[in-house]
Amino acid sequence: MQIIIFLLNLIFILVIYKKYFHFKWIFLGILPNLFLFFSNCYSLLFVSFYGLFLYLFFLFKNKKYLLGCSFFLVYCFLMVFILSAFVKQEMKGSILDDDYPKVDAILVLGAKVYPDRPSPILKDRLDKAVEIYKLGVALKIIVSGDHGTKSYDEVNVMKEYLINSGVKSEDIFMDHAGFSTYDSVVRAQKIFGVKSMVIVTQKYHLYRALYIAREFNIDSFGVSSDIHHYEGALGRELREVLARDKDVLKCFFKPKPKYLGEIVPVSGNGDLTNDK
Numbered sequence: 001m002q003i004i005i006f007l008l009n010l011i012f013i014l015v016i017y018k019k020y021f022h023f024k025w026i027f028l029g030i031l032p033n034l035f036l037f038f039s040n041c042y043s044l045l046f047v048s049f050y051g052l053f054l055y056l057f058f059l060f061k062n063k064k065y066l067l068g069c070s071f072f073l074v075y076c077f078l079m080v081f082i083l084s085a086f087v088k089q090e091m092k093g094s095i096l097d098d099d100y101p102k103v104d105a106i107l108v109l110g111a112k113v114y115p116d117r118p119s120p121i122l123k124d125r126l127d128k129a130v131e132i133y134k135l136g137v138a139l140k141i142i143v144s145g146d147h148g149t150k151s152y153d154e155v156n157v158m159k160e161y162l163i164n165s166g167v168k169s170e171d172i173f174m175d176h177a178g179f180s181t182y183d184s185v186v187r188a189q190k191i192f193g194v195k196s197m198v199i200v201t202q203k204y205h206l207y208r209a210l211y212i213a214r215e216f217n218i219d220s221f222g223v224s225s226d227i228h229h230y231e232g233a234l235g236r237e238l239r240e241v242l243a244r245d246k247d248v249l250k251c252f253f254k255p256k257p258k259y260l261g262e263i264v265p266v267s268g269n270g271d272l273t274n275d276k
Helices: 001-017 023-038 041-061 065-094 120-136 154-164 179-192 203-215 233-253
Strands: 104-110 141-144 172-175 196-202 219-224
Touching: 001 233, 041 179, 041 203, 065 203, 065 219, 065 233, 104 120, 104 203, 120 141, 120 154, 120 196, 141 154, 141 179, 154 172, 172 179, 179 203, 196 203, 203 219, 203 233
Parallel strands: 104 141, 104 196, 141 172, 196 219
Antiparallel strands: none
């Protein structure tokens, strides 16, 4: 990804600066690329926005308004995909297929539920969590999802499914305020005191969840629950590109989750999180 950004900057320097060649423009155009060697999303963002500001300033100063607007749109479009790809590249090594280390807890990220059962995509996440639990990778499972209203309750459906699959009720902690991937991961640390965990979800979703965990210094790895093919996979992949970019920015500013609350250590009894 760093190479792509560097090439974008270099092409602009060679093409746009050709008519107005001056050492100061070459120097200012190349300088920010040195930060690419720090190899993280924030250096990538810094270089991109620095370069974007510099190029737009140059174009508008020389009254190239149409070219400036066109360049802005193209640059932003490319950055959306480049930043998402960078997150995937950074976190792919944290997704494991076997030889799982022991951790404090298994975090299952929520998804759509029906009144009496999980959706197929969530069922696969839960089945994979049961498999890992029975291997002894962790003694506790956190199910995190949307329980914002009485009429919609992901976490109790998830817990009931796990109990029916052979997991002890006291080993299951419900996070009723996992309204987003960011909230679910951060609350695992802030509410349940998790220092290490395995995150279970589909692979397209894992990159973002693992990135958030890394930014909050949670020792984590991911296990993919892609057991079946799911309808609407392409749409989810495209939405995830924007979601990764959004959470990179959130991890930079580190806002609090929508709700926090009392601490419930994951080393204790999961039934303390019951609301029924």
